[in-house]
Amino acid sequence: MGEWIIEPATVEALPDILHIEEACFSAPWTRKMLEAELSGNPFAHFLLAKQVLPGEAGSVSIVGYLCFWVVFEEVRLMNLAVIETMRHKGIARALVMQALEIGLAQAARCAVLELRASNHAAHALYQSLGFRDVTTRPTYYTNPIEDALLMELDPIVSESGRLTQEVGREGGHIRPLQ
Numbered sequence: 001m002g003e004w005i006i007e008p009a010t011v012e013a014l015p016d017i018l019h020i021e022e023a024c025f026s027a028p029w030t031r032k033m034l035e036a037e038l039s040g041n042p043f044a045h046f047l048l049a050k051q052v053l054p055g056e057a058g059s060v061s062i063v064g065y066l067c068f069w070v071v072f073e074e075v076r077l078m079n080l081a082v083i084e085t086m087r088h089k090g091i092a093r094a095l096v097m098q099a100l101e102i103g104l105a106q107a108a109r110c111a112v113l114e115l116r117a118s119n120h121a122a123h124a125l126y127q128s129l130g131f132r133d134v135t136t137r138p139t140y141y142t143n144p145i146e147d148a149l150l151m152e153l154d155p156i157v158s159e160s161g162r163l164t165q166e167v168g169r170e171g172g173h174i175r176p177l178q
């Protein structure tokens, strides 16, 4: 199924991101919300995972994304999705790892996120990266109404000075960021 890469998003990717967003969430972000993160929010970063398509040179398809903020000492993971056919390949893990590395480079020390209490896949993903449960926020989400679970990784760096896991997996490739 080919190789995939991670690159910063540009606003041209908005239609593809919106399409994935609407396929993955019961209460998706709107075009306006996504656009604001892509171009209007100075704290926001947006990474894309792209599948390199065989055949035509340079041909890629967007298969996932991660929006996150770096706010002083904190990385806030805001929105993460991978299309169904490309799941279980380590793409979400690689996106989060890249966000943590960008946060570290900007002097962030910890990372936080909220997720639906029923989202066992995402919970397992974050746990595998060292995040721990902090608290719940009752009836935080709508459509359907559900509690949020707050998780954090503090500190981002392990005692050995490295991130808790190595990035990447067979078939994946992280392209260096600016």
Ligand SMILES: CC(C)(COP(=O)(O)OP(=O)(O)OC[C@H]1O[C@@H](n2cnc3c(N)ncnc32)[C@H](O)[C@@H]1OP(=O)(O)O)[C@@H](O)C(=O)NCCC(=O)NCCS
Pocket (backbone or CB within 6 Å): 024, 025, 080, 081, 082, 083, 086, 087, 088, 089, 090, 091, 092, 093, 094, 114, 115, 116, 119, 120, 121, 122, 124, 125, 126, 128
């Ligand atoms: C959650 C999501 C982003 C995971 O993407 P992914 O690329 O398939 O995840 P990865 O392949 O990087 O998985 C990394 C780890 O997460 C955990 N994990 C991922 N999917 C899982 C699942 N369905 N069940 C249990 N654990 C899962 C595993 O620990 C996995 O490691 P392993 O493969 O070595 O066991 C994807 O399922 C998705 O887009 N879901 C819909 C949107 C969503 O829920 N976003 C998160 C909002 S907080």
